[in-house]
Amino acid sequence: MKEQSQRLGKEPIRSLLFKLSVPAMIGMLVMAFYNVVDTLFIARGVGILGVAGVSISFPVMMVIMAIAAAVGIGGASVISRRLGENRQEDANYVLGNIVIMILAVSSISFIGGFTFLEPILKAFGATEDILPYAKDYLFPIMIGSFFFGLAFTSNNIIRSEGNSRFAMITMIFPAVLNIILDPIFIFWLDMGVQGASLATVISQASVSLVVIRYFVVGKSSLSVGLEYMKARFDLMKEVIVVGFPAFVRQVGGSAMMIAINYMLIQYGGDFEVGVFGIVQKVSMMAIMPMIGVLQGMQPIVGYNYGAQQYDRLKETIFLGLKVATIISAVVFVVMFAVPEYLMMIFTGEERTIETGAHAMRIMFALAILIGAQLISGGLYQALGMARKALVLSIARQVLFLIPLVLILPRLFDLGVTGVWLAFPVSDLLAFILSVTFLYQDRALFFKSKKDQVAGEQSVQPS
Template sequence: MSSQKEQSARLGSEPIPALLKRLSIPAIAGMLAMSVYNLVDTIFISYAVGIDGVAAVTLAFPLMIVMMAVAGALGMGGASVISRRLGAGKEKEADHVFSNMMMLVVLIGVIGVIGSYTLLNPVLQLFGAGDTVMAMAYSYIFPITMGTIFFTFAFTTNAVIRAEGNARFAMITMIIPSVLNIILDPVFIIWLNMGVQGAAIATVISQASVTFMVLKYFISGKSSLHIRPVLMLPVWRIIKEVSIVGMPAFARQVAGSVMMIVINAMLIRYGGEFYVGVFGVVQRIAMITLMPMMGILQGMQPIVGYNFGARQFGRMSEAIKLSLKVVTLFSFLVFGAAMVIPDWLMRVFTQDQAVIDAGVDALRIIFAVAFVIGIQVISGGLYQALGKARPALILSMARQVLFLIPLVLILAPVIGVWGVWIAFPAADILAVLLSLYFLRRDRKLFFPPDAQAKKEENLQEKHA
């Protein structure tokens, strides 16, 4: 067996605790690195430009979320299909899926460039900010959308590399652009005095840098997969399967974008642009605290997908249970940090006492039930790993669309900015209850009878 195939085959043979650790730790490290560069962007903008600069980036962020949603749908959908093909021993079909994904990456990149010149101004005008913040938002998002192909390629291939079990290289492809971005931020933002536009240019250059490294990885034969030009011709069956499985990831990200638009609009109406800046800081803190749980999910998904394809249900069930335990622990740590040291978290980004005071209140309210969010993280990603698009879509949409947005629209007119903050824990409670319902309803899918029988057999042997 070649080393490339061996790394995929380990998904079906290596002990689950060691395997989850080997896949999750690099994923966590890579995602934390990406979060750090987002934090550094915010810190430099906050200190060099001011809270208006943070508000401008926050205002533009929904458009960036849409771009990441498309890449996430393609990457997560394709990764799920590929991991199940590899688990079933269908390497040629996995190559076909991957080659079609690369064709879609190029197409999305072209659409991003066209959209940069035709859609940005009309869309930003709908968001309702003042002229100064609007101008800064445009100068930030234009370079980002021009570099759509780099973002799409990076997000898509990272998911695929993890799907074949090479978590270490997936981590490297996240850390390198993050470190480069941190180095370039002061150059463009401060030394070249480009402000928020400098932050965007640094980000695009950083993502472009990793493109060539990843291309070399696939072309040189280090991967289990191969880009075959003849297989890049679009095949509707493959595109449909990848799209259906990836739709929950797309819906979750787009829902996040709509949520941001609604929240920004309510904050501007009932508090002003100042609170959009405060929310921008709080959102960055939320992103970095969620990264460990997202890393566990990313480590779990290829294990679940591969073993489901290989019909090794006992291993699949063990991975799910262990992942749920670990994310629950992280959830309690996030809750503790938000309750005990919110002022310290805010001071990382700003020394403006008014921003700190408002942010401390927001953090404590938004994270009031953070100890249950791990269940949300695992449940939607679990269904996606198994290719169960409908429940994955429902759970992906639940928090933002079914619960959070309606609660914000109801509470903000009644109690203003505090209504926006209170909507978050209320939505979390409702989303967790829905997740628990689905997990209980489908427990035989996740913990099938043969897996339970194997567990009882192992217990009997242990006590014998």
């Protein structure tokens, strides 16, 4: 096992979390920045209908990313615990079976691009005006879904073995390349939203080649080869079970987008859908640093849980919660104080700026609670406790946000404001649920080495 993996159980937690989280945060911020720039180019070069087309397409993309998330995050959890248990051979087989699953799923997406693309977009709320833009954007994405799956999945796996620096590179490289290609395809070649989509696919294909080389030349703690590419359904099942909460969370996000777009069209129109497309990109930028902390924390949690080093586990959890809460407090201040300036990045239209700023202030009214929600859900995933990870993963978006989005606009004639108001209410409810779960499992988080036997009997991965 390489030193990059062994340090997960030896290096001081503060410095280790810093070294793993900061590259993840930088990578996530660069990716979020590319999403912002992507939307900016579409808004400036195509218009608000182009942004609306991307917004309608996003739920389909989220389903693709959901599958990659399930395989990648589930595989990363299994691999980090196998490395902590010093089961190198098993970890290699996990990687091989992950590749098999990516190939199978991307084949279905490829076929879907030629067969049921338009019916899906119409079912997801595309109007006659938005449909052409949505089709142009989504078709290349579905054709090139293999590259998305491989890049997204491998990033989690590389981080699970402790190589946060290279994991950061695999996020920054495609984002920078995408930013360079966007204006070329959108403006110079006059390809509109399809140009933005092609730039994204080419960027993900490029980083996929970099990732393949990383595993083939032996820079990874894991070994890749045909001998490990034999289907083992026991490992596939474990990866899917642990990664299922991530899948549900992403699919829940897709369902949330469908519900929001539907209600915005019903109580507003195509304009409101376009505004939400911009607000959503800003929201992604805001939440990425917290996800970076979570991604840096998960391999430390998984490794030390597998190695039964419970003091290090406890220290990691509390430090992660503290840092994520500080970041979420900063997000709250920024979103409440200067949302107009954030909207001005994308457009100079006064109506769009005013509507977007109004939406942001309401949506982020309880943003300070977001950090604890993210950390708690990711914590249970890293521990392999799939049931609780599943509940926390679907709580905000599926259990709370979607029903509230469908109900609040109808109450007291709130209309579109009711859609925005659903966000802080769901944040509060999800936070209460997260704190409840963490309190119930406080014995695990405070467990010491002498409690090992009792803990293994009372707390087992689901």
